[in-house]
Amino acid sequence: MRSSTGEYSLALDHIRALAAFLVFAWHFTHARVPGYPVPFEAAFPWILAIFDEGHTGVALFMTLSGYLFAKILDGRSFSYPTFLLNRALRLLPLLVLVIIVSGFGKYWIGTDLDAYWNNILWGPLLPTLPNGGWSITVEAHFYLLLPLLLWLSARWRFALPLLLVATVGLRLGLYCAKGEVQSLAYWTLVGRIDQFVLGIAAARSQGWLTRHPWVIGGLVASFLAFYAVFDADGGFYLHPSYPSSSPLWIILPTFEGMAYAAAIAWYDGSGLAGKGLVSKGLARVGDYSYSLYLLHFFVVFRMADFIHRHIMDISDFHLALPWAVVCFALMIPLGYLSFRFIEAPFLALRRSYIGPRLEKAYGASPS
8 A cells, every 4th residue: 555655654554454444344244134144233332333334434445545645745746647557556456356256256156247247337437346346436536536626725725615515515406306315425426525525635734633632532522423323323224224315414424524534634643653563563454455345345244144153143243343353354364465466566566656846826734
């Protein structure tokens, strides 16, 4: 995951590791068939609700992406074609391999491949790629907007806030027209754009956020409390159904982005990541997070099913979560092998795309 610019942060790799585990825990506990092996019930204590609703790890990944690229690129010239080439080298080799393996798996069990090929065909536009590949599509759509977002935010202080108002308004309009907006808010840039934008805003305001930890603590605590209520009320699938008719999804992507962006900026600037063995170990997991994210789909449901059927009943979330930790740890060697032999050779081909720092049109960013 280390940038071709040479910049590196242990803290950001810690956050990648957390995001990967959140998604893993969500699929381990709930998602082979929604509600199996763990029924949708409130997690206790309430701080564990984000693990019970681990789909929010995708929001953390996307907010981190906006933060990272703003931190690297804000106020600097860069070669956009080289940037896109580097991102392709970063994301496509493993994604293509996963798509191929997924197709062979469907062929092996005799599945009709027409739907598979149709999903691959529409994958660059719609959230149809397998094994979480839909989120890579959303990320790619963000890359197409990134130069415009950076240009606007550098020239007009209110550009990003107004964009957030516009995206919330868009989701409100879609909700009024369709009766639900969860499917667009979760699976497409219609919702995820808020998280990228808030990540950019947090990178530009990192100094202020670092100096006000109690503000960040209050925001994160409010977010965790909100997720506890959301989880207790049915969460992703049962609030009140899927796709949800609740208007909550009009603002949920924004709330996730606000909390995660503030926490990322604060943790990145706090110096708490340290340099000990535990910190370095977590950072390694962050290095392998892309492989862990795409590859865990092949095994996570089987892991949970095997433990539930042959070792112990894990229908209680509080029993399933420790097993999710164990199984996630068992995935790390696979993540290493994938990173070392599939990702790393292509990462070595990346080129620097950063130019000299530019003068901001409206002066220094908030700090």
